[in-house]
Amino acid sequence: MIAPIKILWLIPLLPLVAAGISAVLPRTCRKAAASLAIGAMAASLVLAVIAFVHTLPNTPREVLNFKWFDLGTTTLQLGFVLDPLTALMAVMVTFVSLLIFIYSIGYMAHDDNFARFFCFLSLFAAAMLGIVVANSLLLLFISWELVGLASYLLIGFWFHKPSAAAAAKKAFITTRIGDIGFFLGIVWLYSKSGTLLFYDNGTGCLEQSTLNQLLTQTALGGMAVSTAISLLLFCGAVGKSGQLPLHVWLPDAMEGPTPVSALIHAATMVAAGVFLVARVYPLMSTGTALHVVTWVGAITAVFAASIAVAQNDIKRILAYSTVSQLGYMMMGLGVGGVSVGMFHLITHAFFKALLFLGAGSVIHGCHEEQDIRNMGGLRKFMPVTFATYAVGMMALCGVPLVFSGFWSKDAILYAAHHWEPSSVPFFLGVVGAFLTAFYMTRQVYYVFFKPANPALRHPHESPRVMTIPLAILAVFAIALGAIGTPAWPWFQSFLGGETVHLEFAKLGEAMGLMLLSTVVVAFGIGLSFWIYRRETTADPLEVKFSSVYRLLQNKFYVDEIYEATIIRLNAALAKTFAWFDEYIWGGLVSLVSTLVLLISNFSRESDEKLVNSGFDEGCATVRDSAWLLSKIQNGQIQRYMRAIGLALCLLVIALLWGCS
Amino acid sequence: MKEVACKSTWPHGRHALDSLMTMLDQIFVTIKQWLLTFIPENLHPIGSALLSIVAIISVFGTAFALTTILERKGLGRIQNRYGPNRVGPCGFLQPIADAVKMLTKEDIVPYAADKVLHYLAPIVLTVPIWLAFAVLPFGRNMSAIDLDAGIVFFFAAGSASELAVFMAGWSSHNKYSLIGAMRGIAQMISYEVPLVLSTIPVLMLSGTLNLNEIVNAQSGFAFGVGKWNVLTPWGAAGFLLFMIAATAESNRAPFDLPEGESEIIAGYLTEYSGFKYALFFLGEYLGLFAVTGLAVTLFLGGWNAPLAFLSVLPSWFWFFAKFGALIAVFIWARGTVPRLRFDQLLNFAWKFLVPLAVVNLVVAGIWHFASVSWPAPSLSRPLEYLETVAPRWLACAGLFFAAYEILGRVLSLKRAPRTYRYAE
């Protein structure tokens, strides 16, 4: 049996190969492209499951490092790591991706660029899996940027829509701002520790010797170098995971096809930031960087949830909900460690993918209608979609006991409650939970319960290939909660490398908090039903609190603020530089070129008049003598051969004579 | 047929049956040894060679006669008629009647023909083909000569047939003959390339050009099934390529354009009759036999038994059983597949078979390096054995199949599926 670590590299490689092959396939090979992508993904899933099973009995972390290239005396190493974190993420990513790939067959069935879509999807999955298995910050960064590229391509997939093209650019540039920090962090880390491998037999940058060394050095303001590096790395996570203040790209990214929204902007890619923080957690936890993580997460959670209350686009609501939930994960990482954040990441991945795919199914069924005010009564027309969507909604709201979201969110709140430095994040978390319940209920009410909109013609249920992934995801949205309850925290102990025991006493400790969150959720759902029960066209909140509502509907004017400050400043600077280029530097260049032209003209004149006449004379003489010589060459090849034979004879005679 | 030292791999008998079977297996070798005792010691090399020649000529001459009648009967069955059934029991003496007819027919030489070449052509075709049989191992310790570069010898011996075809076509001084000859040569040259390329994986993996050693490399059993080359992805692919190219090399349907009756009368055979025609006929069948024997040797494990418990039967029996089965496949293909057009024929060779054979080389290389890097554990642990062998298998087969798909699509690019119109 080959050790799973030896074949770990196949997990990202298979989708990459699939992407490469389908990139050169002609556009008409739709079936081939789709089956290639799905086949590769399924194979990756099998491998990931093998790796996961391998890590189940608390096997120690395994790494496989190899040399990439030598640069002078420095050797750049890349590597792969297999630990519970990797295995878990790999299974999650491959599984969700596989379901979404299958779903895409139905959703993209009428698209001309079907093959290209699957090529991009495979590329994305390959890059994401590359992040997951990387044991080197460098390899992680390469995959990270590939993920960015793939998401750019996929958001702008319908590039003929100006809004999609703009959204793609926005996403790419915004995340790049975070990546600058990330890259600076990598460079700094490399210069300080001399290695970018995470784990390398005690000398990796996440292992104790290096951490101690980083901790003792200080950067500006008395901050430990490790804290500074952590904050820079966190910049990257902020960009990718849409945390405040770089969250603006995520809602716009909903311009892409819905499977893309589900895959990239709900389940996997945005989780990359959270995963990054979890991966470098040993580095993060050495200093006070986790405080920043907690605060950013908590503020983002409430901020985004409050915006979601006043949105009308079905996918945008989900997008802001994603931002908010990512904030939760960050907060969980900050207050409770890797297991708390990752648990929410996993559960969220499933129910958010479910919600997005459900939304896609709704949009598909309503003929590309996205405004929830124009929908209504779909409960009857799309029973499967409704049922699964409701499961996802309840999981997201955290309806107690049955749904996975309840347990993962509760774990975060529990950890926040016990956080020493401040109790504000806990209250922000509770407010966020209330807002989540409120806006999700509002959305579900508008889409499924409100009386049907007569303008909506023939809404229909989606095909089997789309509803089956929904059902599978729904099962997981419920079932996953069971592995991380306080009574049986298998998940947490798996990540921590401990064995698990069933203790109902633990449940009692968390009981108070569970009751509180149950009340909050119930209140949110109830309030929402009560407000929206009347069948009015206008939003009751808009009527009552119009100024607040407008503020929320315009997303706290963040885009506008950016427009007025950063972008305008940038434009002004660009204009100045353009002016400099055109007049100052351009003027200099044309001055020099005029001078050169003058000199060369003079040179040409002297050449033609003086030098050439002498050459002409000489050439005539040479030509005359060459005419005589050319008589020998008469074009008769056999005469040449005879000459060669004669020469051979003469040579041999001369040799024999010389010898004797 | 000559013994190759006494390195028999036969497990020496525990039972009387075993020793009896060993004796049966080596019966021809023993007979030859016995016959050699009658001549003086210093003439042994010549005597041995003569005995081998006599044996080969008689066996394959009989096989020729048998194949003609079986082919005619088989084609008859495929075409829903009886085939020859008048001479002898069930028509099985038809070859003798044919021979008598051929030998007694008038031998006509056209007035304008180049007499010498016209006379020499059938001889040049037939004689070198016999040489090719010399290196084929027909059974354990049964090959006429044990050449180090056996397969090169085989192809070298076969290369004279192109010249013979040209001589026949050109010397007849007939338009159809010349066209047939040109078609024949172009086809033989084109298909020689995939033919040779498809054998190279076998040579690569067994590391020798000696046909006896290639057969030895395929001896042994895994899970009771012989370790034949055809049971590996590169071997299966190579076998298919080899069989297709071999069909074309021996000018058989569906690649029988050089003699396409409906187009150019009988190609380069147009001006031949009587005994010379019979010689051509013989030469073509011998070419087919030789190449079939090579296919058996390279891909089907030579004289090795297919299943472990079947190895009690003598080795020469297995060689001729496989040989007969392949000949049956050739007959079947002739009765089933329609003839190609000439440009299709050449495109198929150069744009499909040759690249595919090159891909197969790469596949064989990957297979070799995979088996060196991850050697398969012993057969006693079948699960682990499968675990290491299956990925290698899938990867190699997948690579070849992908190349097959892509090349096939490229070859049929811009060709709409054929449509049929019927009279209304």
Next chain:
Amino acid sequence: MTPLSYYLGLSGLLFAVGFAGAVTRRNAVIVLLGIEFMLNAANMNFIAFWRYGVSGTAPTGIMVVIFSIAIAAAEAAVGLALIIAVYRHRQTTQLEQIDSLKG
């Protein structure tokens, strides 16, 4: 045992025959054949010297001949292609008529 000089003599005569053909025949194809004979004569020498040389185990001469045969194949292919191309332009393969390169 045959002495070395027999083989060298054969190769020398073969060379001479090839040379004579190359010098006297007019048909370009036959001139090319003559050149092939000369090449083959050289191959014969290589093999003979290898066989009669000091080191009978290292296949030195054989290697040279393998490469020489490969070169001969390339040469024949290109040479004959050239003859066909020339024939297409000038409708002849008679060498004395192909003399556009005269000075």
Next chain:
Amino acid sequence: MPNKITFCLTAIFTLSAAVAAMRLRNPVHCALSAALAFAGLAVAFLGLDAEFIGFAQILVYVGAISILTIFTVLLTRGSEVEQRAAIFSRSWITGIAITIGVTGAILLPVFSSSLSFKTAPVAASAPVQSIGNELMTRYLLPLEVMGLLLTAALVGAVVIAMSDAPDKKRLVVPASVGRASVTGFSSEVLPAKAGTTNQRELTTV
């Protein structure tokens, strides 16, 4: 002694085939005798214990180069017999004279050298295995260069011999033979066709 007899037979066969190849008047006969000479040479190689080279010689020279030559002869209408009148020309006589000189120049050193009466060492063999090993180790670079050369020659030969009008899709070798015959057909068929159309026109007029 039997060795010498075999050698002499081979040598006489090879040389007479070579002389025939150089002196026969029909180029097709020349090419076929050349094939014979090449085969004889291969036998001589076998006599020198160079098994692999002997087979390779047959494979390449008889199997490929002769065929190629014959194709060229046919494609260039070279199969017409040369006229005898031109044989004893001035250039022919100088050619033969120089050839005799060259022969002397080669054979003189051969037979005057003491080395040439050396007999062969007993054990000399080059098994295919060792040739393969040498090709992959010491002669790897020449092998690669040779591969490049053969590829270049292949592409070059196809490009040179390709028809000037690439829009006419036809095969390099056999189709041109076929075409010659087809034009032969059409020249017979065409007038009849023209006649029929003319008749039809006349009747309509």
